[in-house]
Amino acid sequence: MNKERIVCQVEECIYNTQKLCSAESIEVKSSGNMVVGTSAGTRCGTFEYKEGTHLKD
Ligand code: SF4
Numbered sequence: 001m002n003k004e005r006i007v008c009q010v011e012e013c014i015y016n017t018q019k020l021c022s023a024e025s026i027e028v029k030s031s032g033n034m035v036v037g038t039s040a041g042t043r044c045g046t047f048e049y050k051e052g053t054h055l056k057d
Contacts, residue, residue: 014048 006021015023023046030036031043 008044010044010047012050013044014050015046016050 008016008021015021027045028042029045
């Protein structure tokens with residue numbers, strides 16, 4: 001995967017380096033009620049909180 005092309009604004013994630021994703025791969029899932037009509041209905045399943053002590057949502 002060309003990591004340089006994944007721009008991500010989630011700076012709280014351990015894989016985020018200056019708004020680029022450094023993960024080997026990512027998994028994008030649906031969120032909420034599983035009805036995806038816009039980008040708001042998706043989420044990154046690879047996200048890991050940078051500080052390491054955050055409770056799972
Ligand atoms: S793993 Fe997901 S949330 Fe984390 S930097 Fe990559 S795209 Fe963003």
